[in-house]
Amino acid sequence: xxxxxxxxxxxxxxxxxxxxxxxxxxxxxxxxxxxxxxxxxxxxxxxxxxxxxxxxxxxxxxxxxxxxxxxxxxxxxxxxxxxxxxxxxxxxxxxxxxxxxxxxxxxxxxxxxxxxxxxxxxxxxxxxxxxxxxxxxxxxxxxxxxxxxxxxxxxxxxxxxxxxxxxxxxxxxxxxxxxxxxxxxxxxxxxx
Ligand SMILES: [Zn+2]
Numbered sequence: 001x002x003x004x005x006x007x008x009x010x011x012x013x014x015x016x017x018x019x020x021x022x023x024x025x026x027x028x029x030x031x032x033x034x035x036x037x038x039x040x041x042x043x044x045x046x047x048x049x050x051x052x053x054x055x056x057x058x059x060x061x062x063x064x065x066x067x068x069x070x071x072x073x074x075x076x077x078x079x080x081x082x083x084x085x086x087x088x089x090x091x092x093x094x095x096x097x098x099x100x101x102x103x104x105x106x107x108x109x110x111x112x113x114x115x116x117x118x119x120x121x122x123x124x125x126x127x128x129x130x131x132x133x134x135x136x137x138x139x140x141x142x143x144x145x146x147x148x149x150x151x152x153x154x155x156x157x158x159x160x161x162x163x164x165x166x167x168x169x170x171x172x173x174x175x176x177x178x179x180x181x182x183x184x185x186x187x188x189x190x191x192x
């Protein structure tokens with residue numbers, strides 16, 4: 001997925017909240033941002049001229065590593081994370097991988113015709129997936145490396161497209177209706 005990671009992680013927090021858990025604004029922000037953190041490896045993919053889904057940095061093992069880093073950084077920054085919030089950070093990181101695999105599973109379940117192939121090396125390092133040969137990764141800038149596949153991705157994989165749109169749209173509505181928008185704006189000093 002491209003842009004639905006952070007919205008999806010935000011929705012995950014709200015769904016868990018329905019079961020009586022409450023989260024401070026910093027906890028919510030950390031969990032939501034954790035959903036987008038794994039794609040930092042686009043920089044590494046660009047440098048190596050490889051698809052970033054084929055790197056160690058998009059595997060469950062690496063998510064545990066990022067999780068520990070986030071926990072330490074939050075501790076150093078004085079963000080008191082509850083046990084539930086700490087666990088949700090890991091869930092958010094793993095949700096990222098699940099969403100990146102969404103296109104492949106949609107194909108398997110007949111929700112879209114085009115086969116993007118498995119994206120995530122769930123069993124790494126026991127089982128690896130070879131690099132895709134069709135991918136043209138010889139781009140001159142990180143921006144084109146990230147955005148060049150997007151039009152084809154958006155047109156070719158309707159389940160991915162609608163997944164991105166629906167998740168993002170629902171999260172925007174929930175963000176506004178739940179009043180979280182005012183919590184955030186109030187926290188950054190835009191409303192009093
Ligand atoms: Zn990703």
